[in-house]
Amino acid sequence: QDGHSTNCLTTATSCDLGGLNCGTVYYVYVRALGVQFNSSVSSGVSLSPAPCLPSSVQAQVDCGSDGAALLSWSYTDGANNYTLSANGVGGEAVSCTTQQNHCNVTGLSCGGHYNVTLTATNQECQITVPINASFDTRPCAPQHVAVDLTCGTQIADLSWEERSEVELYVSSAARWSDGAVQHCNSTGSTCHFTDLTCGETYSFTVTASANGCHSPPSNTVQINTEPCQPTGVTSQLLCNSEQFLLSWNPASGAALYMVTATGNLGYMEAFNTTNTSLSASLPCGQTYSVT
Incomplete structure (x- = not known):
């Protein structure tokens, strides 16, 4: 149909036609050649070679x-x-x-x-x-996510299973009390979160990015940071007895308070309480420091 033509000669009843263009419909005719005369052409049949293929997808x-x-x-x-x-x-x-x-x-x-x-x-x-x-395809959600809190440092390390096809991991730590979020980017399998607030609960997730696509977030892991230090500590000595009264402001994240009294002569005693005040007796005749 595109004007291209080709032919073949044979003494048999078949021959191979080469050099056909892909995707082109050809009409094929056969003529018998004699010593002196040739026959008229046969009726035509259509022939469709292999279709052309696109060069790219x-x-x-x-x-x-x-x-x-x-x-x-x-x-x-x-x-x-x-x-x-x-x-x-x-x-x-x-x-x-x-x-x-x-x-x-x-x-x-x-x-x-x-x-x-x-x-x-x-x-x-x-x-x-x-x-x-x-x-x-888009990256899978990171797996085997875990968080480790280093007590006394307000630092948490988030870890996950690293995959070779991922270009960047973006992790987040959301504070429960007000929804404030910290972000951390990594090309490896860990992220380091610093300056976490004491006495808080944090939720951690991580997503993976590659080829312009982001994975769904990972499963959420949580930690409770260490309790805040008690503030507003006051003490009162009852002079007509060996008792003292200690009180303080509630500390965020605290489930239990430990009060330690140390005398200048070496006497020491510890008290546990879930309240924000403590009344206790100590041996007389010593100067005590209380924490």
């Missing part, structure tokens, strides 16, 4: 879900149907068939790398070739 990954990507290509001559296969490096494969120049592949795994193969078919032929195209 574009992939648009759905960053909002784990399992889908839209793949598109230019229309080519001679193809009635296209079957596109996405083959993962782990052996998994998904495909879609269409008469259009695009299709959605679903059932993809998060954090996967897929190579693309395209098959074009018409009434006569089917041709399959690897296309120089591949794509990566």
Whole structure:
């Protein structure tokens, strides 16, 4: 149909026609050649060689879900149907068939790398070739997330399982009392949170980023930071007895208070209480420091 022609000569009842253009419909005629005369041409039959294939495929990954990507290509001559296969490096494969120049592949795994193969078919032929195209799905949510609090430092270390395809991890620590959030970026498997507030509960999550897509957040892990130091400590000695009265302001995050009294002659006694005041007796005749 495009004006191209070719021919072959044979003394048999068949011959091979080479040099046909892909995706072009040819009309084939046969003429018998004699010593003196030639026959008229036979009635024509149509012949459709293999369809042409596009030179490239574009992939648009759905960053909002784990399992889908839209793949598109230019229309080519001679193809009635296209079957596109996405083959993962782990052996998994998904495909879609269409008469259009695009299709959605679903059932993809998060954090996967897929190579693309395209098959074009018409009434006569089917041709399959690897296309120089591949794509990566959005990263998986980080796994095995854990947090470790270093007491006395207001520092927490968040850790997770690192994956090779991830370009950046973004972790966050949300304070329960007011929703304030700290962020920490990492290219490895840990993040270091400093200056945490005493007496608070923090929730930690981490997300992974690669190729412009972000993973869902990881499972949440929580810690309670160390209690704040008591403030407003006052003491009162009852002079007509061996008792003293100690009081202080409530300390955020405290479940129990330990009061230690140390005398100048070496006597020491400790008291535990869940209240914000304590009345106790101490041996007379000493000067006490109380913490």
